[in-house]
Amino acid sequence: MTELINPFMHFHVIKDYRQAGKINHKLSDIILMTICGVLSGHDTWEGVVDFGRLRLDFLKQYGDFKEGIPSADTIARVMGMMSTTALQNAFIKWMRDCHTLTDGEVVAIDGKTVRGSYDKSRDQQAIHMVNAFATANGMCLGQAKVNAKTNEITEIPKLLELLDIAGCLVTIDAMGCQRKIAQKIVDKSADYLLAVKGNQGKLEEAFSEYYHPSMLQEFSGDSYASQDKSHGRLETRCALVNKDLSVLGDLAYDWPELKSMGIMVNIRQNSEHATDENMSVRFYISSKELSAQELHDATRSHWQVESMHWVLDTAFKEDACRIRADDRAEAFARIRPVCLNLLKNEKGFKGGIKRKRMQCAMDENYLSKVLGSQ
Incomplete structure (x- = not known):
């Protein structure tokens, strides 16, 4: 296994289908916040927003967030509009770069x-x-x-x-x-x-x-x-x-x-x-x-x-997730393996995936370590 590369560099190439003049929150920021929120134990759009509001200063180290934190409805709508094929390709390219x-x-x-x-x-x-x-x-x-x-x-x-x-x-x-x-x-x-x-x-x-x-x-x-x-x-x-x-x-x-x-x-x-x-x-x-x-x-x-599959169900509660509309369920399903890979790659904390997610929620330094950007 080679050193893990920050996946967000790959997600920047995903096309944003919103009208340019009406964009307040960058697509890359929304993806970043979603990944960080899921890493920190949240499995709903509302939970991702809760994370963002409490960790805005942390997120600004990695993204823009000039307009603050988007609403749960905005995140859900944007993730539903995003090309899941592009998200898939970004994920595969990331794994190709960091995993031999x-x-x-x-x-x-x-x-x-x-x-x-x-x-x-x-x-x-x-x-x-x-x-x-x-x-x-x-x-x-x-x-x-x-x-x-x-x-x-x-x-x-x-x-x-x-x-x-x-x-x-x-x-x-x-x-x-x-x-x-x-x-x-x-x-x-x-x-x-x-x-x-x-x-x-x-x-x-x-x-x-x-x-x-x-x-x-x-x-x-x-x-x-x-x-x-x-x-x-x-x-x-x-x-x-x-x-x-x-x-x-x-x-x-x-x-x-x-x-x-x-x-x-x-x-x-x-x-x-x-x-x-x-x-x-x-x-x-x-x-x-x-x-x-x-x-x-x-x-x-x-x-x-x-x-x-068992970890996705038990640690990420995938089967219990009620996200359904548009392509939002698929987008969330593609985010979970990103987070699972990041958590499994971090070897310093000796604990299961659930405990690692809680550690991300409590410790910004550990979350930075998991992201591989420190």
Whole structure:
């Protein structure tokens, strides 16, 4: 991880669509105040304004604010007018400047619904965001909104096009197991690891015919196993990798640069003496010649993106947020990962994200440190 760069330099290029003669508060100031307010524990426009009024002198160190603090209605209206695509591009460029992905790093891609954005009275569906997550350092690299008339399959290639993922291993769940997505990843000089399920029926059937539980005792390919015990539960993970793709028949030629097929078997017991077991079997294809341990570690790393979603819900109360109108819910959804990355990058204060947000609210020096501008 390289030194974090102040993101506000990237947000200055976002176009302001308001009439020039009627602008009292700069767009860059509104974005700055929103980020600082969210960093300090506020999850509503009103809360952001409360922060601004109490920390006006602090904000003037970084912005203009000649006309003071805008109202909550002004902030909400301006954020709703702003191009969320431009905000997305600014965020991705910021991450590209401050975060260098290591060769072979796992980049997990997964979607999350912002449940509080659903509005029954307006017949407005909850917005759904696709996140790209660098698992080694726990940083969100970028997002894409899934539009009402599209799905993740359509939006993932668009997100991948914006990211610099050369040399990385991109992991996606079964929804993203599509030839076009695999080709896009290969075109970006990266490798894919895609989960196989019912949406690729013939491929799943070929895996099912190939796999047999006896492989856990005797397997001609590469294998690796781990075992963890936590809270009275014992979990065993077994990874099997086969590079002889002849078992897939002609299906192997349908996938770009396909080099290995993998099987992950998870066995859970409530205790060492439990007689019943909960077993799950997952199938994978990859353009990389994976070892069994690499498959094991990559599939475990993928689920770290769920930890990011969990933090957004628990520490930022994303699902409880009732911001809905225009593009305001999407704008706020894009601000949260900015704040999460800033908070996670600050290593000096030993505490969780909630405590770091409270520290930002109480200590201007710490907030400056989090912003990376000091």
